[in-house]
Amino acid sequence: MVGIVGYxxxxxxxxxxxxxxxKVWGAxxxxxxxxxxxxxxxxxxxxxxxxxxxxxxARNALKRALINPKDIGAVYVGSESHxxxxxxxxxxxxxxxxxxxxxxxxxFEFACKAGSEAMFVGLGLVKSGFCKYVLAIGGxxxxxxxxxxxxxxxxxxxxxxxxxxxxVIAECTHTYSFMTDTPDFWRREHEFYPQHAGRFTGExxxxxxxxxxxxxxxxxxxxTPKDFDYVIFHQPNGKFPQRVGKMLGFTKKQIEPGWLAPRxxxxxxGASPIGLTSTLDISKPGDKILMISYGSGxxxxxxxxxxxxxxxxxxxxxxxxxxxxDKNITYVDYGTYAKYRHKILKNK
Amino acid sequence: xxxxxxxxxxxxxxRLEASTCKKCGKIFYPPRLICDKCGYRKFEKINLPxxxxxxxxxxxxxxASQFSDEAPYAIGIIRFSNGLQMMxxxxxxxxxxxxxxxAMRLEFRRVQTHDTHGVLSYAHKFVPKWY
Numbered sequence: 001m002v003g004i005v006g007y008x009x010x011x012x013x014x015x016x017x018x019x020x021x022x023k024v025w026g027a028x029x030x031x032x033x034x035x036x037x038x039x040x041x042x043x044x045x046x047x048x049x050x051x052x053x054x055x056x057x058a059r060n061a062l063k064r065a066l067i068n069p070k071d072i073g074a075v076y077v078g079s080e081s082h083x084x085x086x087x088x089x090x091x092x093x094x095x096x097x098x099x100x101x102x103x104x105x106x107x108f109e110f111a112c113k114a115g116s117e118a119m120f121v122g123l124g125l126v127k128s129g130f131c132k133y134v135l136a137i138g139g140x141x142x143x144x145x146x147x148x149x150x151x152x153x154x155x156x157x158x159x160x161x162x163x164x165x166x167x168v169i170a171e172c173t174h175t176y177s178f179m180t181d182t183p184d185f186w187r188r189e190h191e192f193y194p195q196h197a198g199r200f201t202g203e204x205x206x207x208x209x210x211x212x213x214x215x216x217x218x219x220x221x222x223x224t225p226k227d228f229d230y231v232i233f234h235q236p237n238g239k240f241p242q243r244v245g246k247m248l249g250f251t252k253k254q255i256e257p258g259w260l261a262p263r264x265x266x267x268x269x270g271a272s273p274i275g276l277t278s279t280l281d282i283s284k285p286g287d288k289i290l291m292i293s294y295g296s297g298x299x300x301x302x303x304x305x306x307x308x309x310x311x312x313x314x315x316x317x318x319x320x321x322x323x324x325x326d327k328n329i330t331y332v333d334y335g336t337y338a339k340y341r342h343k344i345l346k347n348k
Numbered sequence: 349x350x351x352x353x354x355x356x357x358x359x360x361x362x363r364l365e366a367s368t369c370k371k372c373g374k375i376f377y378p379p380r381l382i383c384d385k386c387g388y389r390k391f392e393k394i395n396l397p398x399x400x401x402x403x404x405x406x407x408x409x410x411x412a413s414q415f416s417d418e419a420p421y422a423i424g425i426i427r428f429s430n431g432l433q434m435m436x437x438x439x440x441x442x443x444x445x446x447x448x449x450x451a452m453r454l455e456f457r458r459v460q461t462h463d464t465h466g467v468l469s470y471a472h473k474f475v476p477k478w479y
Binding site: 048049055059323330339 | 468
């Protein structure tokens with residue numbers, strides 16, 4: 001049995017409301033809130049980046065896995081906001097959790113799909129016997145250009161999963177990936193903010209790809225939406241996952257435990273992975289969970305997870321994602337947010 | 349901070365590695381080669397706990413230039429259950445609500461960025477315990 005032996009999340013404590021951003025740009029907040037189905041997003045402080053979020057999430061995963069970090073054979077960090085252009089995030093994470101030097105590290109990039117990419121590769125290495133355990137992380141401190149629609153949703157957070165064969169919390173029974181060259185969202189080298197193709201990011205990109213991945217994995221697994229207790233989609237906003245879920249025949253009850261975008265925003269590579277952590281937090285042994293990521297460019301990784309008895313003892317060994325999402329929140333104004341996100345140009 | 353110093357201090361800054369004298373049990377952070385209490389030279393490596401209690405603190409309003417964007421911020425000393433004390437920055441807190449004796453958790457954070465081109469240095473900062 002190959003699957004998740006430990007999982008954990010990290011979410012910054014600061015938030016900014018849609019109204020606060022809209023006020024600065026003269027935009028209509030109710031329209032944005034309705035259009036995006038999103039009321040606020042997380043904001044990282046200047047001392048928080050993809051590496052620090054990844055370390056915190058990985059430590060929570062280790063608390064649930066109850067393993068020696070030295071047994072982790074590979075550390076993969078998926079993000080589109082790696083702090084360095086040249087130097088891996090994974091080595092810092094591996095050093096901080098104490099699994100160096102006997103491990104393999106790599107940083108993955110694939111827009112918002114980089115985290116599930118790390119999970120996919122990690123599962124393969126464990127299944128093949130190359131590694132006893134693999135730590136796979138999806139995390140971002142994503143940037144949206146000032147005044148752009150993305151600024152209302154681009155958020156920060158990370159989720160970490162330790163893949164292994166022994167004492168599995170959720171077995172991965174099937175995987176499927178759907179990939180095409182669809183240029184809906186990109187950031188060229190040396191550019192600070194990403195660009196997107198407006199409405200083209202919807203039907204030909206997100207919806208076509210997620211639906212393609214769903215059709216592929218349902219066929220491969222011989223299952224229908226009714227066979228699942230929960231489903232998690234990538235959530236660039238609150239609306240897209242609800243809409244694609246309805247198109248595919250999933251109910252709100254199946255979507256809601258992993259539907260965090262309305263209060264968290266889009267954590268990019270962390271989005272569907274954090275949704276999976278919050279779903280595992282409330283799942284029962286035997287539950288079946290479908291997770292479908294989405295990364296612009298474009299592709300989706302789909303996974304079928306079957307929760308085991310070990311969830312009962314593991315889930316409260318570390319902080320629950322709902323606690324990180326709902327408690328101890330500090331709201332910031334736009335000026336503070338702009339300073340935290342380095343949007344203000346200063347004299348050198 | 350020069351990259352070689354960041355690299356040298358990683359076990360302490362990243363993993364909170366300390367050492368305990370095998371003879372008298374005194375704990376050192378950072379580790380030492382010779383125990384200053386009993387003179388013994390053999391130590392056992394330990395990792396410090398993730399939590400401690402705030403012993404004292406002050407608020408910095410006129411910081412060194414590399415921390416100017418963070419002012420005002422608090423610096424405090426926390427005491428671990430094993431008696432060891434550590435100084436560090438307190439973050440994610442309301443400065444007016446900090447209290448001596450308050451439980452603190454250690455979190456891995458960026459410490460210095462060296463403008464936009466230098467090596468990033470990471471270590472642990474203190475965050476008021478809230479869960």
